[in-house]
Amino acid sequence: MTVTQPPHHGGQAEATSPPWAALPGAGAIAVSFEFFPPATAAGTTNLDVCVDLLTPLEPSFMSVTYGARGTDQGRTASTLRHLGERTDVPLAGHITCVGATRGEVQAVLDSYVEAGITRIVALRGDPPEGQTDGSVEGGYRSASDLVAGIRARADGARFDVSVAAYPEVHPRATSPQADLDSLKAKVDAGADRLITQFFYDNERFLRFRDQVESAGITVPLVPGIMPVLNFARVASFAARCGAVVPSWLGANLATLDDQPIVQPLVAAALAAAQCRDLAAHGVREFHFYTMNRAELPVAACHLLGVMPRTPSAIEGHHP
Numbered sequence: 603m604t605v606t607q608p609p610h611h612g613g614q615a616e617a618t619s620p621p622w623a624a625l626p627g628a629g630a631i632a633v634s635f636e637f638f639p640p641a642t643a644a645g646t647t648n649l650d651v652c653v654d655l656l657t658p659l660e661p662s663f664m665s666v667t668y669g670a671r672g673t674d675q676g677r678t679a680s681t682l683r684h685l686g687e688r689t690d691v692p693l694a695g696h697i698t699c700v701g702a703t704r705g706e707v708q709a710v711l712d713s714y715v716e717a718g719i720t721r722i723v724a725l726r727g728d729p730p731e732g733q734t735d736g737s738v739e740g741g742y743r744s745a746s747d748l749v750a751g752i753r754a755r756a757d758g759a760r761f762d763v764s765v766a767a768y769p770e771v772h773p774r775a776t777s778p779q780a781d782l783d784s785l786k787a788k789v790d791a792g793a794d795r796l797i798t799q800f801f802y803d804n805e806r807f808l809r810f811r812d813q814v815e816s817a818g819i820t821v822p823l824v825p826g827i828m829p830v831l832n833f834a835r836v837a838s839f840a841a842r843c844g845a846v847v848p849s850w851l852g853a854n855l856a857t858l859d860d861q862p863i864v865q866p867l868v869a870a871a872l873a874a875a876q877c878r879d880l881a882a883h884g885v886r887e888f889h890f891y892t893m894n895r896a897e898l899p900v901a902a903c904h905l906l907g908v909m910p911r912t913p914s915a916i917e918g919h920h921p
């Protein structure tokens with residue numbers, strides 16, 4: 603135990619470290635945050651509060667998702683323009699290629715460039731319900747095709763391109779090796795960064811990191827962290843995207859969904875523990891799926907040592 607002051611309370615020494623392992627290794631921790639485009643005025647106000655709380659953490663970027671099924675595609679660009687007026691944090695637009703022609707995808711990229719956005723999260727997207735493929739004649743067939751299509755633009759070198767990675771294998775992949783090959787194809791096509799699907803079993807992420815390295819992929823692999831706002835919803839989402847929900851997560855959170863005061867306290871502690879364990883294994887970048895709520899990401903970041911330079915910046919916000 604580290605002691606910096608002489609004993610003064612009945613001979614008791616004061617511990618100066620918190621009761622968990624210090625983060626080993628050097629290097630600042632970088633974070634990014636993901637939002638979905640709000641559909642209502644109230645949703646926009648909520649997102650504004652969220653962005654105001656997260657901006658002081660000086661994230662590397664904030665990204666806005668894109669509805670592969672067409673529901674909110676226009677809202678991504680308008681949300682990016684709105685956020686550009688609210689925050690100085692670099693912004694990234696997600697884009698999917700399923701169900702769209704190359705021309706349509708390029709037109710969306712043009713609209714991002716016009717809004718000053720050259721950071722892209724490039725995805726295939728899920729085919730519409732009932733379809734197995736979703737590609738259209740003359741469209742990009744996969745995310746690697748899409749990345750190549752971004753790089754082939756006259757301004758293609760300007761883009762910073764992130765792509766998706768799946769520590770627990772994409773549910774539609776024919777095999778883990780095929781999934782890894784598809785990941786390598788995205789990097790070979792010009793991706794700058796891999797952001798993973800959310801997961802709760804760190805061991806699986808660390809094994810995946812080894813496989814990615816063995817495949818000769820050298821771009822950064824950034825874990826996607828989804829703090830649990832509601833256990834039932836997360837469990838259902840995880841079942842759809844093939845993420846394992848460890849029994850300890852259920853044991854801690856399954857009974858708290860109707861306890862709005864205790865639930866976020868426990869969820870924040872678990873998200874922080876997950877991040878700190880990853881940091882102890884050398885991870886230095888984290889991408890948070892915020893679900894347009896800032897409290898849990900702020901708490902997890904705080905316990906990772908990522909906090910506003912002026913603490914008062916987060917006072918007075920009550921989302």
Ligand SMILES: Cc1cc2nc3c(=O)[nH]c(=O)nc-3n(C[C@H](O)[C@H](O)[C@H](O)COP(=O)(O)OP(=O)(O)OC[C@H]3O[C@@H](n4cnc5c(N)ncnc54)[C@H](O)[C@@H]3O)c2cc1C
Nearest residue numbers: 667668670696725726727744745766772774775781784799
């Ligand atoms: C960080 C992140 C952000 C995301 N953002 C969005 C978003 O904004 N909007 C959105 O709609 N979705 C989003 N997604 C979900 C993503 O679109 C789906 O997971 C999609 O199914 C695969 O996209 P991809 O870019 O990984 O595809 P790819 O890299 O092309 O494929 C990934 C793997 O899935 C397999 N695969 C994919 N589709 C099929 C298919 N139809 N048949 C057989 N195999 C298939 C491939 O063979 C490969 O193994 C995101 C996912 C992540 C991890």
